[in-house]
Amino acid sequence: xxxxxxxxxxxxxxxxxxxxxxxxxxxxxxxxxxxxxxxxxxxxxxxxxxxxxxxxxxxxxxxxxxxxxxxxxxxxxxxxxxxxxxxxxxxxxxxxxxxxxxxxxxxxxxxxxxxxxxxxxxxxxxxxxxxxxxxxxxxxxxxxxxxxxxxxxxxxxxxxxxxxxxxxxxxxxxxxxxxxxxxxxxxxxxxxxxxxxxxxxxxxxxxxxxxxxxxxxxxxxxxxxxxxxxxxxxxxxxxxxxxxxxxxxxxxxxxxxxxxxxxxxxxxxxxxxxxxxxxxxxxxxxxxxxxxxxxxxxxxxxxxxxxxxxxxxxxxxxxxxxxxxxxxxxxxxxxxxxxxxxxxxxxxxxxxxxxxxxxxxxxxxxxxxxxxxxxxxxxxxxxxxxxxxxxxxxxxxxxxxxxx
Numbered sequence: 001x002x003x004x005x006x007x008x009x010x011x012x013x014x015x016x017x018x019x020x021x022x023x024x025x026x027x028x029x030x031x032x033x034x035x036x037x038x039x040x041x042x043x044x045x046x047x048x049x050x051x052x053x054x055x056x057x058x059x060x061x062x063x064x065x066x067x068x069x070x071x072x073x074x075x076x077x078x079x080x081x082x083x084x085x086x087x088x089x090x091x092x093x094x095x096x097x098x099x100x101x102x103x104x105x106x107x108x109x110x111x112x113x114x115x116x117x118x119x120x121x122x123x124x125x126x127x128x129x130x131x132x133x134x135x136x137x138x139x140x141x142x143x144x145x146x147x148x149x150x151x152x153x154x155x156x157x158x159x160x161x162x163x164x165x166x167x168x169x170x171x172x173x174x175x176x177x178x179x180x181x182x183x184x185x186x187x188x189x190x191x192x193x194x195x196x197x198x199x200x201x202x203x204x205x206x207x208x209x210x211x212x213x214x215x216x217x218x219x220x221x222x223x224x225x226x227x228x229x230x231x232x233x234x235x236x237x238x239x240x241x242x243x244x245x246x247x248x249x250x251x252x253x254x255x256x257x258x259x260x261x262x263x264x265x266x267x268x269x270x271x272x273x274x275x276x277x278x279x280x281x282x283x284x285x286x287x288x289x290x291x292x293x294x295x296x297x298x299x300x301x302x303x304x305x306x307x308x309x310x311x312x313x314x315x316x317x318x319x320x321x322x323x324x325x326x327x328x329x330x331x332x333x334x335x336x337x338x339x340x341x342x343x344x345x346x347x348x349x350x351x352x353x354x355x356x357x358x359x360x361x362x363x364x365x366x367x368x369x370x371x372x373x374x375x376x377x378x379x380x381x382x383x384x385x386x387x388x389x390x391x392x393x394x395x396x397x398x399x400x401x402x403x404x
Contacts, residue, residue: 020311022299023056029303031365035081035168055300055311062307063346063374069356071344072289073100075108077371080360081169084137087260087293088115089360090339091144091388094291095153095234097343098390101287103233110154112161112169113224114147116204116211119178121150123200125263127193131186137175138260141241141291141339141388142267148236152224158215161208174207240394243268243386244276246326251401256386258336268386269401273322277381279394281353284345288393293339294384295328296361301379303363306372308379320382334383340373342387353377 027050063069074097080089092111099107118139125133162169178200185196201210214223217231228234241256248254248270255266271279283290300309310317315324328334344356357373364371375384391398 018312020060020313021056022053022311022313024051025054025304026051029362029366031079031370032082032362035079035362038167053299054302055309057302057305057307060309061348062305062309063354066344066356066369066372069344069346069354070285071356072097072284072287074289074341074343074358075106077358077364078111078360079168079362079365079371080111081171082362083115083169083171084175085111085115085169085171086360087139087141087339088112088118088144090293090341090358091141091291093341093358093360094141094289094388095144095232097289097341098234099232105232107232108156109232110156110159110161112208113154113159113211114144114151115161116208117147117151118143119200119204120197121147122262123178123182123197124193126182127185127191127196130191131182134259134262135179135182136259136262137171138336140256140258140261140265141293141386142239142265143263144291145236145239145388146263146265148228148234152226152228153232153234154212154215154224154227155217158217159209159211163209171207174203177203238391239388240391240398241265241268241386241388242276242279242394242397243270244273244322244325245270245329245385246322247330251404260336269397271397271401273325273381275397277377279389279397280342280355280380280387281345281377283389283393284342284355286393288390289341289343290387290389290393291339292342292380292384292387293336294380294386295334295336296338296363296383297335298379298383303366306364306367306369306374308357308373308375308383310376310378310382315382317378320378325382328382329385334385336385342375355380 074093080086089111092109096107096109099105122135126135181199214221217227243256250270250272252270253266254268254270255264256268299314300311338361341358342355343358346354355375357375359371359373364373
């Protein structure tokens with residue numbers, strides 16, 4: 001082999017195995033700090049400076065604008081404030097896009113209407129299990145579908161879910177009251193369902209307002225279920241959930257075992273990772289968005305650059321597979337952190353896919369494009385665990401499952 005060929009091979013090798021670098025960064029979230037100061041009298045909040053090891057994006061080729069993406073029609077990003085309600089903000093945004101796709105209507109839905117009744121149902125389950133069920137602010141994306149079936153849905157204009165003078169959503173005090181009250185019920189072995197639910201609704205009404213049972217919209221009177229059926233044209237039964245985990249049999253419905261799946265839903269179609277990614281790519285390419293959830297606490301996740309990537313010092317791209325994914329889920333380094341709305345895509349010059357993400361979290365408002373992130377396909381492949389989508393977008397996969 002001559003010297004020239006050896007030189008070329010060495011250059012190719014160095015490019016192929018170029019190692020990403022890391023850097024220690026001081027954590028900051030200016031949007032969150034501003035929000036807390038404005039929504040509370042918090043001169044008392046102490047800022048604790050902490051450094052974390054993050055991917056160094058200097059010199060990395062990353063998307064530079066929203067215009068690079070093919071984008072599903074969506075409403076503007078809205079902040080979830082200081083609440084654990086990403087599951088509802090992301091999925092409500094998803095259903096707003098579905099309304100546009102199905103009927104062409106532009107409707108702003110109330111994000112907090114399903115949240116109100118999620119607390120009611122959590123309380124009901126807490127009573128049923130005598131305090132053994134998980135109690136938190138979080139939930140899963142398919143909780144919105146579940147609340148829609150039970151309680152319908154309403155437009156934002158009739159239920160904002162907070163006092164109008166309050167600049168941001170803040171559930172810290174409300175949730176602490178709920179938790180303290182229910183903990184006291186457990187400690188005193190008090191399980192009068194009617195009385196407990198009445199007291200929980202009193203707390204919710206105080207902080208969020210009482211949701212309407214009837215309302216006027218475009219000159220007509222609707223119930224929440226009537227509005228869902230006749231105005232939005234949404235049918236909750238048209239939506240399905242997927243996950244991809246080795247710990248469960250593939251091609252079957254399984255439970256997603258995380259605390260926020262507090263009602264232990266077994267409605268997740270568990271499919272191999274290749275099919276999981278295939279549905280995501282083909283769906284967004286064919287005009288279907290999705291509500292997707294997973295882990296956003298990684299070194300390659302940057303609110304400064306609006307980017308989510310997997311650095312090679314974590315795991316090289318070619319080694320990301322179902323084993324790497326399961327390994328991280330099993331050892332707790334992949335957690336069920338956050339839900340977002342996947343609304344667009346681009347394929348770069350290296351044939352790598354990037355996904356445009358609409359995000360309600362406070363971190364998404366500190367970068368170049370407030371309310372948005374750019375996720376590399378490797379990040380989705382390794383760290384995003386579930387998604388909710390219209391069944392027509394996954395028809396081939398669903399047909400295969402039903403025929404097996």
